[in-house]
Amino acid sequence: MTPELLIEAVVAGILLGSFYAAVSIGLSVAFGLLDVPHIAHPAFLVLGAYGAYLLGRHGLDPLLAGALLTPLFFLGGVAVYRFYHAAFERRGSDPGLRGLAFFFGVAFIVEVGLILTFGVDQRLVEAPYIGKSLVLGGMRLPLRMLVPFAVALALTVALSLYLSRTFAGRAIKAVAQDRTALSLMGADPVRVKQWAFGIATATCALAGALLIILGPVEPGLGRLYIGRTFCVAVLAGLGSLPGTLAAGLILGVAESVVLTSFGASWAPAVAFGILLVVLAVRPAGLFGR
């Protein structure tokens, strides 16, 4: 591989990596901080992408559509968590096997529901910035990737600031550290978790819009993103948001380099490969608590 090609692959990887951080950040909150085995997260992501597609057909910009859908997704997330809590956490029985099966089933229902509504064909959106490129020092940077990069970066930074600076954000971190202590302080852990899970789901609306800006979307895409999102969330160290950004960048660059040197058909295995290695070598991740 020539150095120019390598540099181009790394730059593309950084753009992609920031996007991977954005799609995984909801999982970092839901799984990393709240300990909810949220396998349906990538399915919600694809749902968000289809939401943007649906509104985009009426002439709405996909990013705007994603932003408009966030309140809806927030409410959906709150509802899902309330249901999960009532069905599993409150019973006090081990939610392990059944919680996993529950979210696996939900993800499956979302996927099949999308197939039944939209068919298995790939869907695209149109926006003024899709298809154009920015030429920078002899390198072509497609806006299709630059826009998700910028929005993803903003989303990730905003959410980490929210968690570390605001009262509600710190309450979410507190429930992750010690929910018993939180309830002794007079706060209701369930309400805090429900709020956090709502936020985690709301990010799916915006990240889903980025997903469909980046490329065509089909219902089965969620399965591929199980690997990517969990890879990022675990590599980051569960619940660490700055770690999520770093892990996203690592995955993006690794995937992009593999893609340029071995071909696109090997790319899906990269995330899972990294995930297996991290799980085997350092399950606590880069910035583990």
Add this chain to the structure above:
Amino acid sequence: MRGGNRFLAAAVLAIITAVALAQVVQNEYFFFASYVVLQFVVLATAWNILGGYAGYVNFGSGAFFAVGAYTAVALIKAIDAPLILQLVAAFVLSGLLGFGVGALTLRLRGIFFSIATVAVAVICETAVVNWRFVGGSRGLAILQPAAPLWFESYTRFLFVVMALIAVLAVALARYIQISWIGRGLRAIRDDEDAAECAGVPTLKLKLAAAALSGALMGVAGAPFPLYMSFIEPTSAFSLNYAVSALAMPIIGGTSSWVGPVIGAVLLASVQQIVTVTVSSELNVLVVGVLLVGFVVAAPEGLLGLTARLARRSGLARASIRTPGDDTGQHPRVAEAPTDAGRP
């Protein structure tokens, strides 16, 4: 031992019935559909050995199934191997893959193990897609051999073979359940650390369960290329296998070998009927909805449901106790990390 004899009689009866059906029934579609039902009996039973008994949730059943199928394809293409050799090779190779997945349990528990199985599935699929010899992503057509003596068609023959495999798989699962192995696995499921302390050889048991579970799934997949006369990665690695292999035991009940059998027969039959009468997408949806419904409303599956109903209508009406209710107010110590790391 009376239970053992009864089981043996039922097993023999099942095989005889399968052979007789292959001679008597005229409708070819019957075998086409029944083969699928039996295949799911094997898959569900195999999943339950690791998932139900030991509590390790495998999301990658499709990978084991496909490894079995592609082992068979490779053997057919390379040396035109007979079916029995394909089955044995699929058993061994998928068993090895299962052993590898079992080794993952060394470090990974709960959701991490489950995610790792998804990873194994995707990596296997990527490898097969890139493997030209067995057709790559475009697939490969395979000729069914001539029907063996005594059989009218090759599908009928495969139906009997699958019935035999299903009976053997169920017998194996039953043996594991009632022997010391099953007790060990249940101890692992309830509390792995406590089991280890009490002298249960947890690692050996987990490896054995994972290898056996994988091997049986591979055997379920081995006749698949001949049955379909065609193989391609998307259908061989279909998520449907992963979801069904998990949904059927959970719907039937994971605590006993009967559960997966009931779940598989019911669900796979419903699926076949829905596929024919409505659409194949809808039948997949049915599995997902039933899975979520059962996990939420009837965690012990049909077995637990019937047991509860029997108890309720039975004699001990006054002393009904519903376990596991309303303990949420007691904080669980294990849940809270103890170190107060500062952000």
